[in-house]
Amino acid sequence: MSDALAASRRPLDLVPYYKALFLLLVAAFVAVPLLATVLGGFKTLGELRTNPFGLPETWEWENYAGILFSGRYWQLLWNSLVIASLTVVLTLIVASMAAFAFAHIHFFGSSMLLSYLTMGLLFPAATAILPLFIKVRDLGLLDSYFGVVLPQVAFGLAMSVLLLRRFFKDLPHELLEAALVDGCSYVDFFRHVTLPLSRPILATVGTIVFVHSWNSYLLPLVMLNSDALYPWPLGIMVYQGEFSSEWHLILAFITLTLLPTIILFIFAQKHIVAGLTAGAVKG
Amino acid sequence: MTERSGAIVMRSGRPVAAAYRKKAIDGRLTALLLFLPPALLLFTLFVVLPIGEAAWYSGFNWNGFGKPTKWIGLDNYRFVFDTRGFGTAFRNNLLIIAVSLTIQLPLALTLALILAEKFRGSVALRMLFFLPYVLAEVATGLIFSFIYDGNYGLLASIYRAFGAEAPHLLASTQTSMLAILIVVVWKYFGFHMMLFIAALQGMDKNLIEAARIDGASRWQVLRHIVVPLLYPTIRLSIFFAVVGSLQLFDLVMPLTRGGPADSSNTMVSFLYNHGISRMRVGFGSAIGVILFVICVTFAITYKRWFMRNE
Numbered sequence: 001m002s003d004a005l006a007a008s009r010r011p012l013d014l015v016p017y018y019k020a021l022f023l024l025l026v027a028a029f030v031a032v033p034l035l036a037t038v039l040g041g042f043k044t045l046g047e048l049r050t051n052p053f054g055l056p057e058t059w060e061w062e063n064y065a066g067i068l069f070s071g072r073y074w075q076l077l078w079n080s081l082v083i084a085s086l087t088v089v090l091t092l093i094v095a096s097m098a099a100f101a102f103a104h105i106h107f108f109g110s111s112m113l114l115s116y117l118t119m120g121l122l123f124p125a126a127t128a129i130l131p132l133f134i135k136v137r138d139l140g141l142l143d144s145y146f147g148v149v150l151p152q153v154a155f156g157l158a159m160s161v162l163l164l165r166r167f168f169k170d171l172p173h174e175l176l177e178a179a180l181v182d183g184c185s186y187v188d189f190f191r192h193v194t195l196p197l198s199r200p201i202l203a204t205v206g207t208i209v210f211v212h213s214w215n216s217y218l219l220p221l222v223m224l225n226s227d228a229l230y231p232w233p234l235g236i237m238v239y240q241g242e243f244s245s246e247w248h249l250i251l252a253f254i255t256l257t258l259l260p261t262i263i264l265f266i267f268a269q270k271h272i273v274a275g276l277t278a279g280a281v282k283g
Numbered sequence: 284m285t286e287r288s289g290a291i292v293m294r295s296g297r298p299v300a301a302a303y304r305k306k307a308i309d310g311r312l313t314a315l316l317l318f319l320p321p322a323l324l325l326f327t328l329f330v331v332l333p334i335g336e337a338a339w340y341s342g343f344n345w346n347g348f349g350k351p352t353k354w355i356g357l358d359n360y361r362f363v364f365d366t367r368g369f370g371t372a373f374r375n376n377l378l379i380i381a382v383s384l385t386i387q388l389p390l391a392l393t394l395a396l397i398l399a400e401k402f403r404g405s406v407a408l409r410m411l412f413f414l415p416y417v418l419a420e421v422a423t424g425l426i427f428s429f430i431y432d433g434n435y436g437l438l439a440s441i442y443r444a445f446g447a448e449a450p451h452l453l454a455s456t457q458t459s460m461l462a463i464l465i466v467v468v469w470k471y472f473g474f475h476m477m478l479f480i481a482a483l484q485g486m487d488k489n490l491i492e493a494a495r496i497d498g499a500s501r502w503q504v505l506r507h508i509v510v511p512l513l514y515p516t517i518r519l520s521i522f523f524a525v526v527g528s529l530q531l532f533d534l535v536m537p538l539t540r541g542g543p544a545d546s547s548n549t550m551v552s553f554l555y556n557h558g559i560s561r562m563r564v565g566f567g568s569a570i571g572v573i574l575f576v577i578c579v580t581f582a583i584t585y586k587r588w589f590m591r592n593e
Binding site: 019022023026027029030031032033034036037040045048049052053093094095097098100101105107113116117119120121122123124125126127128129130131132133134135150151153154155157158161180185186187190211214215216217218222232233236237240245247250251254257258261262265269272273276277 | 310311313314315317318319321322323325326328329330331332333334336337340347390393394397398408410411412413414415416417418419420421422425426427429430432434435436437440469473474477478481526529530532533536537551554555558559564567568571572574575578579582583
């Protein structure tokens with residue numbers, strides 16, 4: 001190998017190392033806070049000060065066990081699960097029906113109504129949160145699951161309808177024509193043909209809506225008063241308020257509440273990544 | 284299927300076709316009446332009406348009980364603009380946008396360029412970087428309020444290791460916003476990275492190969508082909524950064540609650556702290572209307588100017 005060739009190769013060869021170093025730094029930036037949280041839950045309060053980064057000297061399982069065997073943790077997860085599931089089911093039903101109408105039925109004012117619905121993409125729920133609170137109160141839904149679920153569904157509609165409509169439109173149109181000629185009604189076609197064919201997009205929309213609802217904080221904060229109904233993001237704030245500086249317990253609690261999200265993420269990462277990015281791009 | 288339906292029409296001729304058309308129109312009407320009202324009703328009731336009501340309530344001095352009667356015109360808007368905290372909140376939102384554009388976006392783009400290529404561990408790293416985006420803002424905020432904690436936090440430990448006094452980042456008006464900005468980058472860069480990776484994977488490889496064969500250097504390909512092809516995604520990413528900043532709230536609450544002394548409020552947390560938690564409906568609604576106007580103006584102008592073709 002000539003010297004010239006070696007010299008010309010050397011600067012190029014460094015690039016992968018810079019890349020690796022850069023990736024390592026970013027990975028540490030992301031992972032260290034998370035690992036510190038998980039491990040911190042296994043330490044005593046004192047050890048958090050003396051041994052912030054290392055593995056715990058003795059693994060304090062009682063931090064985690066105490067939370068796992070308390071009814072409180074399960075109650076919070078249950079509330080979140082109920083709220084998120086109701087939101088997903090209602091959103092999918094209401095949005096897919098509307099999306100079907102917009103995709104397949106030609107009627108006067110169709111594009112106008114669609115732009116009316118997609119107005120919802122332009123502003124966040126926070127802008128109208130006070131009148132929304134008063135509305136929910138006047139409807140007698142304050143401090144109930146539905147007081148959170150219905151506004152969440154309403155604010156998720158715009159994006160869901162758009163995503164579903166696009167998918168419905170791409171289904172072969174001959175299918176609908178043939179079915180109509182054969183005497184099948186729109187409603188039957190929707191139930192027996194469109195929905196079964198649309199499982200992928202329903203899963204995607206469902207995932208987006210579920211993650212948003214599972215993590216949501218502002219709406220439940222405003223609409224719910226009693227601890228018994230709190231979803232976990234509210235509960236975890238209450239917990240932190242109670243154990244203000246007992247960080248080892250708070251860290252264990254955070255870890256356990258994040259666990260369902262992380263497990264779901266590991267098993268459904270494709271759906272979640274596709275859903276959250278597609279939802280953003282196409283919404 | 285088309286064959287069969289064609290046969291039916293041919294065999295049965297005109298009258299059936301007319302009957303079919305009438306039935307189809309009836310069916311269409313039934314379907315419309317069944318399918319549209321739920322969505323329109325929910326949307327109108329919980330999204331559109333509250334926005335209109337916010338505009339109406341913002342003219343009153345009202346605590347939310349009984350009926351609004353004390354009409355004070357535009358005074359609430361004057362009160363909002365006269366409150367020093369609101370200016371700070373608005374500036375903080377701009378600051379978040381600035382950091383998103385100058386730090387988060389380049390970081391996400393660089394990582395995407397590296398990780399769009401397949402090598403061992405690239406998928407795992409993508410997932411790791413995307414993970415913060417999936418975690419709840421509230422939990423993220425709490426994790427970092429531990430990291431920043433002056434007594435037990437990781438940051439304090441690092442300072443102590445060098446024999447320095449640990450700073451209380453979240454408790455000082457000087458540093459509270461800096462602390463939040465770091466968390467914002469931590470939480471959201473992975474999302475923008477994924478947008479770029481998706482765009483890179485959908486990119487036409489022939490163009491790049493052709494340029495390479497023609498002797499363009501890696502840097503030239505990047506500068507003159509890849510990045511220009513990413514412009515639509517970059518515009519999209521900027522859009523999300525701005526919209527996300529305008530509604531940032533969940534992250535602020537566990538970290539600072541907007542404090543100390545209103546130094547780290549965003550507009551939404553300002554709305555919460557000064558409108559909702561004190562049930563000043565008129566005042567809060569005025570903030571909501573201002574936020575609404577900002578969001579809608581931005582969304583419409585941006586889409587018109589920068590995303591016309593998308």
